[in-house]
Amino acid sequence: MAKLLSCVLGPRLYRVHRPRAPGAAGGAPGGPQGGNGAGSERGEPAWDSYYQPRGLEKHTDSVLALASVLWSISYYASPLAVFYLYRKGLLTMSRVVPLSHCVATLGLLLAGVACLRGLGRWSNPQYLEFIAALEESHRSGTPEAKRKLGLYTFDFRSWPVDFRWDSAGPAWGGSRAVPLLRDPPRPRGGSRGLLGALRKLPCALVRLLLAHTLGRRMLFPGSVRLLQRALLPTLLQGQARLVEQFGGQRAKLVACDGNEIDAMVIDRRGRDPRGDTLVICCEGNAGFYEVGCLSTPLEAGYSVLGWNHPGFGGSTGVPLPQSEANAMDVVMRFALQHLNFAPPNIVLYAWSIGGFTATWAAMSYPDVGGLVLDASFDDLVPLALKVLPRSWRDLVTQTVREHLNLNNAEQLCRYQGPVLLVRRTKDEIITTTVPDDIASNRGNDLLLKLLQHRYPKVMADEGLRAVWEWLEAATPEEESSVLRGCAPDEGWCQEQLKAFAGDRSPPFPWSLGEELSPAQRRQLALYLAQKHLQNFEASHCTPLPPQAFRLPWVL
Structure with a gap:
């Protein structure tokens, strides 16, 4: 029964990767060994390794996936739906209560479907092997257990933690947020005290709402779940390429704000003339390490470390300047403390909006060996004003400065390298x-x-x-x-x-x-x-x- 419950509650399995040849197997992240995957880096095609669920699991998976898509659509459409129902007078107690009963019934039906899916997994030996590897990795955490788990691609929420931001002791005074450059406070106007604060409150709330709804999604479209679902086959292919052809090792990093960051490291020390240099890649606003700018230094022969923004791929959270900097901080700590790369051997490479986290890391870790910014910009305000109505100029400027301030040039000027x-x-x-x-x-x-x-x-x-x-x-x-x-x-x-x-x-x-x-x-x-x-x-x-x-x- 314990195994059946594990199958019911277990993560969705996407791919089973081909084991690397013993002579080419890579070491765990942190050692200079590392290795090529089967097929190595010779350009051989990746093994078609999609996990094949059986009939019952396949059909129940489809039902739950459809329900998840409908939930995402209803989430994004909920403001319009609530407004429509309000205008039609349908938000009354007599109508809301039956609707809540329907939602509860639907939830019970979906729970039943999940149980049937677990039963289908229980009858599949391949899924049972995966569950055994996952439980062993959580229980022991040995390099061998993690190596076996690395042969599977599955829902990243169930991946065991590989590194925490405070593994070698907290910095920044043990704060739950790393320091950012802040604009100096503007001088107060004539209205002060409680009355002045109350007068400014409506505008402040509008700016906050704009930043966390339209602004964040325009700035980081890759965080929209519907887009990620559409890109899932491409992301799985990209990840299989990194694991099977280049010997990539996936890792879960926990930032100081509790967000879990999905990272991928390919360590080439001792195997390539350029492998002693680690290139940490910061992706664009719709980029993922699976298919993003990481491929450029990877194919150039460097060791690489890629990571996904908060809310992208397997990373949790939402992509805002503070959470972005928190994520970059744990990535840097992982490279320095766990992978044991010396700061002069680390180069930061960013594409487009990734310039914010790269310049923050260069400013905060000034001993890194260099910074490469590709198609990046100096400040977000001029670009935001370009795409939004001119009549919104003051609102957009203040919203960006308060909540979405990507001040790349200011951070860059704090770096001496x-x-x-x-x-x-x-x-x-x-x-x-x-x-x-x-x-x-x-x-x-x-x-x-x-x-x-x-x-x-x-x-x-x-x-x-x-x-x-x-x-x-x-x-x-x-x-x-x-x-x-x-x-x-x-x-x-x-x-x-x-x-x-x-x-x-x-x-x-x-x-x-x-x-x-x-x-x-x-x-x-x-x-x-x-x-x-x-x-x-x-x-x-x-x-x-x-x-x-x-x-x-x-x-």
């Missing part, structure tokens, strides 16, 4: 005027803010104008025309930078540039811009090829 920005020349998402207008690409603003912070004397007047002209060049021909007038002398520029830095590695901002002529400032400004920015001729969502991925420039 190497930085590379990848700008898409045909980007249609982070431009603020017409699509593909390279002059309004917010990546330009991100570069300028970084250079003006680090080299304020070089980026004054002539230097700033020269970089702007270079950034506005829409074609390679226009770019060559700009550089023809004042082409940087690479040897001279390096001499100036090395002479100023010497052996002391002074922190930014530097005072370099005061003694230079206007022409020399132009040269040095263009040289620094070219070293910090890489153009990629593509649209926003085109994957970055592995051959285009490079580590940031180091003086």
Whole structure:
């Protein structure tokens, strides 16, 4: 009976992965061993490993899946439904009570269907083997038990915890939230005290409601469950590829706010010339590590660590700035404390909105080896104003600043290490005027803010104008025309930078540039811009090829 109850309450099983060959089996995350999956990294097709439920389990699974989809649709449509019922006068006690009885009856029917599904699982030896592996992993937690469990893909809620944020002792004063950069409080107006607070309360509630309904879903569409259900077959294929071909190890990380973060690590130390460098990947607003930017450094030969935003895939919670930073914190701790990578051997790689968590990690863990931001932006406010009605300008600005403040440039300027920005020349998402207008690409603003912070004397007047002209060049021909007038002398520029830095590695901002002529400032400004920015001729969502991925420039 205990086994039957485990089958009733057990998670849904999706795939059973082919065991890796003994000579190629990877070690548990944290060791330098690691290994390729069966088929290795030779490009062989992944084994078709979908779990095949039997008749009773298959049909009951379909019923429960349909009920889950209908529940999701009713959840998103509930405000409109309540408004309609209210207008029709149907929200009366005499009508609500019978409706509640119907809901309770439906719940009992679905519970009965779940019991029948458990009976079908109980008769399937493959599911019984999976349940035994899951229970053993929860009970013992040994590397061998986790290795066996890693051969299954199932509902991540039942995966055992691999790492907690406080495993090596709490930081941030034991707080349940990591520190974020906050805007200084605005000066109060004429109304103070309780009366002033009451007057501001309706507007504050509107901003809160807007941020947690429309705003959050527009900012992170990948958190919408209906979209995730539609993408599930693709995500399962992507995860099978990481596990079977690359020897990926899945892990559950618990952040300081209690959210469970779904992560995937592929450790290539000792097996690849670039494997000693770990690239931590931060996905976009509809990206998942299974099919996202993780593939770029992975195929380039690096060790990689991918993770899903809160509310994405197997991760719990909702994607808001605070929960995003909390998730990134536990990912960094996992890489440093559990995987035992040294900070200089860690590179942060982010695509699009992932720039927020990557710049937060660079700011909070300043010893990391570098930061690569692909198709990212400096600030969310200009992009939010672009897509929402102009009459909402003040409301949108205040809502973003209070609840959805992705201040990438401000965080980036707190980091002293190497930085590379990848700008898409045909980007249609982070431009603020017409699509593909390279002059309004917010990546330009991100570069300028970084250079003006680090080299304020070089980026004054002539230097700033020269970089702007270079950034506005829409074609390679226009770019060559700009550089023809004042082409940087690479040897001279390096001499100036090395002479100023010497052996002391002074922190930014530097005072370099005061003694230079206007022409020399132009040269040095263009040289620094070219070293910090890489153009990629593509649209926003085109994957970055592995051959285009490079580590940031180091003086």
